[in-house]
Amino acid sequence: MDLDEVAGRLYAVPPAEFTAARAAEASAAKAAGDVRLSRDIAKLRKPTVSAWAVNRLAREHPGELADLLGVGERLRAAWQAQDADALAELTQRRSEVTAKVARLARQAGGLSAAAATEVDQTLDAAVVDAGAADQVRAGRLARPLSYSGFAPAPVTAPRSEPSRRRGPSGKDAAAEEKARAEAEARQAREAGKAREREEAEAAHREWAETLESVTREYDERAEKVARLERKLAKARKRLEEVRQRLQVTRREERHARQRLG
Template identity: 35%
Template sequence: MAQAVAELYALMPDAFTADRNKRAAEATKAGNKELGQAIRALLKPSAGAWLVNMLALHRPELISEVLELGAVLREAQDDMDQQQLRRLSGERQRLLRSAAREARSLAEELGRPVSAAVGAEVEQTLWAAMTDAAAAAAAASGQLVRTLEANGWDPVNVDGSVADPDSVKAPSASGGQRRKPAAKVRTGSGDSGNQSAKEKSAATAAAARARRAAQTLLTEAEREAEQAEEALRTAQAEVDAVANRRDELTDEIDDLRDRIRELEREVAATDRRAGTLERARDGARRTARAARRAVEKAQAKLEGLG
């Protein structure tokens, strides 16, 4: 099953369905009905999912770079390292934009250009892979059937996102994040009551700092999400405008084709009429020549009688 999935999701979209059905029929014919049913149930990937699969297949180093940066970002977020997060956030944006451009370029190389909207879906999926370890495993699997979405806080919903979940390596329990060292226990004859109070005070201060850091992260994430939504709306409006213009041009082409066919019919009718008239002209020319010869003979006879 795993081999069939890997080979099917490496195909071009227009070859997927026929090859899947062929493999399913062969498995059933070979006596493995359960495998045949499992293969036939495999879903054709969406355009965005297909392109992410192609990146995993043809540009594995780019996928690795995206996922590695995502792991570092999650680690910095876990550590509440604001300076590191700000630096990495800018790097993340640059890498995602670059990856989206590379994806569209790859699609053209494969003879299957995609729209800007599909490129945006790829970028969104890679961002989801950066924010969540399970999404990272799905994106790197090469067998996505749908694109992924993330809001930066909740776990990414990866249910039904890959063709064969059993073959996708599950992320570790830590999600790629660094484990924090355990606090040292101090022993001695000191005042345990004072030590306990200090520890509580330190814990309260740490919790307050964590809340402030989390609020900062939330504010930044909301601002970035709003900017991303605005960019998406602008991109969608541009896509819609181009699509409408394309429809207008297609309608004009259809009208011109109809007009060309009409003119071709008129040309054909004119050619037939011209042929008829030319034949009539040639007949009239022969009649006129015969009439001139008759006149000349009559004149000659008249002169002979005179």
Template identity: 40%
Template sequence: MPQPSAPDELDAIAVELYALPPSEFTAARNARAAASDRPLGARIKKLPKPAVAAWAVSLLGREGQLGDALDLAGALREAQDDLDAAELSRLGGQRRALVAALSKQAVALAGERGVTVGAAARDDVEKTINAAVMDAAAAAAVMTGRLVRPLEATGFEHVDLADALGGSAPDGSAAPPPASRDDLAERRARKEAEKAAREAERAESEAERELARIEGRLTKARDRADHLHERLDELRAEVARFERDAADADAEVERIDGQREDAASVARSAGKTADRARAALEERTRR
């Protein structure tokens, strides 16, 4: 009796077939089944044709574009385990933006291969990527490259993966075990330490910025003080020159005033002499 084919053999064939555009899948699958031994061929023949949305998401995974989404998935699951509402809110915003961007990218990649993704299928693409972010088992299923139907996550419940893959389920498709209390305590302690470190770094940065601002103001104040002192020295030198010039002017005034007094005395004497001469002339005239 022939031995059944190993799952790895079927999965490898399935990965090749699911890499083809959906319109080419059925013919390629049937040809591969016909060319294989009977047990393997029968299993290949049962591989379902992928929905366009599932194929587009698998294409995104094969192109290596899901790494950021899966990194974010781990952070979301940690925040959920830790009941960290603030972190969940922050990561939720990142998740929505990343899922929307990756959905557009998946549609664009499909278009480059001649596959049109309609409006309904685009919604399914976005739901499937979101499911991969929200659920570790869904992420493992997507990364096999053998997804045949869209996935959808509801909150943080495990995503339904029944009949979602062509071939065997990946090892990571099982629900992850709940984190132990020790693990949760360690994660919470690490998050608290990370938060404290971030706050300390922010405080350090703010203190350095404030110091830089004050040092800038100090430099300007010193420059202004230096300028004013230089100007004051110039004004003092100018005042000293004015004082010397004023002293010289006072001396000149005193000298000229003395000359005026001498001239006034001569003028008074001359006036008296003139008065006597006029009086003598009048006296002589009367005779």
């Protein structure tokens, strides 16, 4: 048993069952003597409802999801090549396939309007960003994804040095390339900050939920202990009364036996 195997099982269960399932998996790993794996399992974060809905798509509708991610891959390549005809065709195809996959995510039910919006944002991120696509394909999201850029993420492939030629606008192509790279880097930083903020907020929500649950359990157990202590106090009092009666009875029995002699 390894972490990937356990994570695959855990992120397939509904969010409401995740915490208990994670605790059971961590306990099993610890009982098997793998303390490190147990700790790593305990660190796996509970998925939001929207993240779980996307994970479910990866498991239950892999073909439809693969179609969407394939469109995204071709769209990014077309954008990189600035192929206007392909971009127009793929943009239309993207709308159709995204709508189909989003409907599949909603069919299982249990999604609020906010969660459904997060599913849409995650699917959009998977279309325009290859890294997001890989995360969605793996089916182990803990949080929804988002992409803040105005265009698909650049394809990371070796490119030749830009020539110092001038385009139709008269601008230096190298200067344009540099400006575009700076804009993409700026967008990546902003997206990273947004993801960090989302992750921090999600982590706080999860721990707040856990705190509420543990507090409720503590209060229930404390009240049960208090009831048992009250019962124990009454039982001790009755035991003391019976002990005193036993002493009196023994004494009287002894006196009666002495009179017989």
